[in-house]
Amino acid sequence: MRGKQDSYEDIIHLPRPVSKKHPRMSIENRAAQFAPFAALTGYGAAVDETARQTDKKAELDEDYKEQLDAKLQYLQTHLNEHLCVDITYFQKDEKKEGGAYRSLTGVVKKIDVFGRKLFLEDGKCVCFDDIVMITGDFCRILTGFDD
Numbered sequence: 001m002r003g004k005q006d007s008y009e010d011i012i013h014l015p016r017p018v019s020k021k022h023p024r025m026s027i028e029n030r031a032a033q034f035a036p037f038a039a040l041t042g043y044g045a046a047v048d049e050t051a052r053q054t055d056k057k058a059e060l061d062e063d064y065k066e067q068l069d070a071k072l073q074y075l076q077t078h079l080n081e082h083l084c085v086d087i088t089y090f091q092k093d094e095k096k097e098g099g100a101y102r103s104l105t106g107v108v109k110k111i112d113v114f115g116r117k118l119f120l121e122d123g124k125c126v127c128f129d130d131i132v133m134i135t136g137d138f139c140r141i142l143t144g145f146d147d
Helices: 027-032 043-051 062-077
Strands: 084-092 099-112 117-120 125-127 131-135
Touching: 062 099, 062 131, 084 125
Parallel strands: none
Antiparallel strands: 084 099, 084 131, 099 117, 117 125
8 A cells, every 4th residue: 555645756746737827826815815804894993983082072161261262352462473372172073972182382373253263373273162271471461361
């Protein structure tokens, strides 16, 4: 009886057959055949989105709103001084309830009272209703406002 190894002696050293109809498959395509199959495409992203935390927007009291208004009015009347401000604002989340607090620093370019927006020289814009804090060197000039 011949051993298992002996049964292939007649073909083991022959060249690999090459198809005349089909071109040879690249290594990348061959490897792709064995890639894991994701039956629930997007499920992982949905789980991550559900787990992502958002903040609730804080309600400002009337006194604080008046202070913010006074700061905006001061900035409006002193635009030609190119005052630098630090603004903290609430950015609503596009996908779920809540949002996040963001900060930016820049020189005030324009204040649109009717559109209720503050524009910075770098092109950024913040709605008055989203602003929760405005600080900067100009605050020391205003009586009663500290950074």
